[in-house]
Amino acid sequence: MDRLTAMEAFVAVAEAGSFTRAALRMRISTPMITLHVRRLEEHLAVRLFNRSTRRVDLTEEGRQFLSYARATLDAYATAELAMRPGSGVAGRVRVDAPASMGHAFIVPALAEFHHLHPGIILDLSLGDRGTFFRVDGFDLVLRTGEAQPGGWKTETLGSTRLICVASPDYLDRHGVPSGPDDLAQHRCILYASVEMPGGSPWTLLNQGRKVRVRPPAAFTFNDGAAILAAAREGLGIGQTLEMLAQEDIRAGRLVPLLPDMCQSRLSVVLMGAPDRIALPHVQAALTFLTDHIGWRLDPA
CATH class of the missing domain: 1.10.10.10 (Winged helix-like DNA-binding domain superfamily/Winged helix DNA-binding domain)
Incomplete structure (x- = not known):
């Protein structure tokens, strides 16, 4: 054998x-x-x-x-x-990331990664599972606002926040909400999961205190990119990570809402498996993801 x-x-x-x-x-x-x-x-x-x-x-x-x-x-x-x-460095590196972040940041950078490390096979798993992502079986994982497993090497990339957004067309037709109570009169696009199939509540800040609001759902998706796309099409108000919405906001396709109530920050981290992080090809992938991608984050 x-x-x-x-x-x-x-x-x-x-x-x-x-x-x-x-x-x-x-x-x-x-x-x-x-x-x-x-x-x-x-x-x-x-x-x-x-x-x-x-x-x-x-x-x-x-x-x-x-x-x-x-x-x-x-x-x-x-x-x-x-x-x-x-x-050069060679090997297979298994990376897990939320789908919306993987499509927005990692996939567009793969050509550069392959040019730098043609011998490394990047095995990229993308998914929005609506629960704490499993880390077993992966070399590197990208996480936002989650508890970090013990023993894993953590590289904090920066921080972002959850914001509410809508298209100018939607706001022209339905008006601009001025507070959490106004959301009950709007069409809202919620993140759905196995645990909360009807849509997860939104976390907002009200006079410095975190409040959870569950607005009425016009649509629910288990994918962050779908929430952004629906908001751009004028289908309702969505809550998303600011790092994902920045380009749409700059281009005028989306308008941030309730700015004083969306201040709670979330850390964005890359984590390496304790028994894999010292391998040269895993280190090469970690360095690339840390230093060669513009994550649109604020300092941690």
Whole structure:
């Protein structure tokens, strides 16, 4: 058994959640990748996956082995790279970010990243899940206003705030709200989640105190970019991160509302997994995300 290939097959299945997708990624047949994983399980004398007709999930032993397998593959890639001076940093970096921030800031910078680090594969996961994002399985995560897991290296990029915005056309038709009570007479675009399918409350400041307001929902979305797009189209008032709305505000497509009530600041941080952050390719990705992207943030 080629143990290195078997570990690569195991990691591919774990990350893809499918033997078929893992086979496509490794450019081998599905039966062959299944054989590699089965032989690895026989060698370790444990079951690494729970298999069903619909999905493939890691067992507890599989979850424990995954971090070791990734570390082994990274160590081999680093050793191989050392034998080829001048080839640059190489490896796979798994990054997780909110969808709206990833599309606005990270995706437009990928061409520059590839030019600087052609040997690094950036595995970017984007999603607005409406809950604390899971950090397991990732090398770097981008977070806003969330509790930070213990042991992770944290790089604070700056701060932003939640603001209320609407299009000039909407305000011409419906008027400008002067306080939280006025929002009940407006069409509002709320962020929905599994926990709050009807829309999450808005946090505002009233005479220095935080208040939670749940205005009536004209639309709900589980995606921050969709909230911005709907607000630009004049469909209602939305609440979004100021860093995401700055260009629309400068261009006059959106107007900030209730400015005295939107002062609460949120930290924007990049976090690195404690067992991965020292790897050269992870460090290279962290440096790029920290220093080469204009996040439109205020100092922390």
